Amino acid sequence: MQKRLVSALVALGLGLTSVASAADTEFDQYVEGLKAEARENGISEPILNTAFDGIEFVERAVKADKNQPEKKLTLDEYIPRAVPAWKVKQARDLYQKHKSVLDDIGKKYGVQPRFIVALWGVESNFGRLTGNYNVIEALSTMAYEGRREAFFRKQVMAALEILDAGHIEPQEMKGSWAGAMGQPQFMPTSFLTYAVDGNSDDKIDIWKTQADVFASAANYLHQEGWNDQYTWGRQVKLPENIDSALMGIDKDKGRSLAEWESLGVRRLNGTDLPKVDIKAWLIQPDDRHGRAYLVYGNYQVLLHWNRSHYFALAVSHLADSIR
Secondary structure (H helix, E strand, C coil): HHHHHHHHHHHHCCCHHHHHHHHHHHHHHHHHHHHHHHHCCCCHHHHHHCCCCCCCCCHHHHHHHHHCCCCCCHHHHHHHHHCCHHHHHHHHHHHHHHHHHHHHHHHHCCCHHHHHHHHHHHHHHCCCCCCCEEEEHHHHHHHCCCCHHHHHHHHHHHHHHHHHHHCCCHHHCCCHHHHHHHCCCEEEEHHHCCCCCCCCCCCCCCCCCCHHHHHHHHHHHHHCCCCCCCCCCEEECCCCCCHHHCCCCCCHHHHHHHHHHHCCCECCCCCCCCCCCEEEEEECCCCCCEEEEEEEEHHHHHHHHHHCHHHHHHHHHHHHHCC
């Protein structure tokens, strides 16, 4: 939208200063539309005034969205980078440091604590990398930019609802260029659906309160169908003649481990698969020469969190390393 406006103004012969001024004016008008919608949704005037005070169009957020890395690493390249030895050590140390809280939360929500720590590590490097963008400003920018306006506009409204509930002050609501917030990197709508008060202080603080971070991550997994009686899956060895049509995470492609074994699938070391009655899906995210995995329902839950196999496998491998 903004680029179309700038192009039109340039065609009319206006200078760059005039172009920038016109673009700023249109963004300001768009923000007024966001405020009007928020008022209709019941957001208080003091929150609207504070949340939108001084916000501007953030060009670097749009650039970050458009310039995401195009080169795709293989899993053999990616996993060692995503789960290096130093991160494994930190994950183990932090697991022990917070073991009492993690165990309580794990029991309450039916989630193995090692997966909570692994998500924490992959999403934000254990809370160290959470983003420094003003969330309302970033989301308003992305909505105005227009390619995914409906999605980001909905996120703006959800973020304002979080502020109106008093969970965090507007100036402290920081996140990524896309508006992913706090240590678990929840989008605002995910916050409203899954975030919980882990330390019973009547606030949900996924930015600084680790009990809330852990409980919110666990609640997400629980609500999406996590089963703590099982793990996520395993890397496997395939026979050369395996039919690629069998692969994928579609519902109808799930088979028992016994069925996969009858098709020639084995553990990575060549031994038989576990004698467990559980449905599994065969995936090979790179190509026919790359790593292959049998994954369970819990892995499907990780894909609900982030639809990337690379993300889900990084979390899974880190969780296994903690164990």
